[in-house]
Amino acid sequence: MARIAHLSDIHFGANDPKIVDAATAWLDERRPDLIIISGDFTQRARIAQFKAAAAWLNQLRAAGHKLLVVPGNHDIPLYDVVRRFAAPLDRYKRYISNDLCPFYEDEEVAILGLNTARSLTIKDGRINHDQMDRVRACFGPVPPEKTRILVTHHPLFAMPIGTGGELSEAVGQHDDAVVAMCEAGVHLALAGHFHRTYAESARKMVERAGGALVIQAGTATSTRLRNxxxxxxxxxxxxxxNEIEVQVIVWDGAGFQRASHVDYRHDGEVWEARDMAEGPVVGSMAKRVTR
Structure with missing residues (x-):
């Protein structure tokens, strides 16, 4: 079994240091096999914010944690127009990681991260055909018994983003991206961006979406909360x-506590959820996780 902590939307520059410390303590105590952070390390891609994020990542690495990270749209400068188009991820590559398509593999899992942040789209995401080819190439040789996990900042699918059932825009070139994901046999698609938790079988969201379970992370440490x-x-x-346990770990004002615990099993067609939680489910999107 692989134990993975999936964090997203850290937003240094608009974060709560107390919550960062609590998250660090939680991770140090639980010792995950891998920490995945799916983008938005900074609030406005400023040097001081990147330095603060880098210091935190170095603290995690010094404690012996393995990391896989991808950038988010907030890691591209918004107001510095010249830098935004001339060197959009230069600071990210300098302070966070020079690898925009990181790959990790062990005896249990194979995990590929892709950069979906673009200069032109401002907040929305996009995947190009070279990245789709990389999905196929990286996962093609992976033995069938391993779980294949794709990590992006922007979700590949249109996601519920409010209490009224409204949906977000799907990632750019969504249809081709879903085909590549299906052909590569992706089991899990992890993302962030909307600061809301969510999990659903891809096949229940989009016809011919393949056998992936879509899992969204909320914001781990940002003060920019939604709904x-x-x-x-x-x-x-x-x-x-094809068995996955998803626990949502929630800040309660004093520390991080488990809010939901859902066991997902794949029946050959779709992922079905069985709620294992005894405590309350927090957040309207978290309710979707435990239904």
Whole structure:
């Protein structure tokens, strides 16, 4: 079994240091096999914000944690127009990671991260055909018994983003991206961006979407909350034979606590959820996780 902590939308520059410290303590105590951070390390891609984010990542690495990270749209300068188009991810590559398509593999999982942040789209995401080819190339040789995980900042699918059932825009070139994901046999698609938790079988969202389970992380440490959903991150137990446990770990004002615990099993067509939580489910999107 692989134990993975999935954090997103850290937003140094608009974060709560107390919550950052609590998240660090939680991770140090639980010792995940891998920490995934799916973008938005900064609020406005400023040097001081990147330095603060880099210091935190170095603290995690010094404690022995393995990391896989991808950038988000907030890691591209918004107001510095020249830098935005001439060197959009130069600071990210200098302070966070020079690898925009990181790949990790062990005996249990194979994980590929892709950069979906673009200069032109401002906040929306996009995947190009070279990246789709990389998905196929990276996952093609992976043994069938391993769980294949794709990590992006922007979700590949249109996602519920409010309490009224409204949907976001899907990532750019969505249809081709879904085909590549299906052909590569992706089991899990992890993302962030909307500061809301969510999980659903891709096939229930889009026809011919393949066998992936789509998992969204909320914001782990940002003060920019949406729809009153508190800071949170996901704690995943990835087992072979198409079994995944998803725990939503939520900030309660004093520390991080488990808010929901859902066991997902793949029946050959779609992922079905069985709620294992005894405590309350936090946040309207978290309710979707445990239905």
């Amino acid at each position: 009153d959903e508190p800071q949170s991150f996901n704690w995943l137990h990835v087992r072979r034979n």
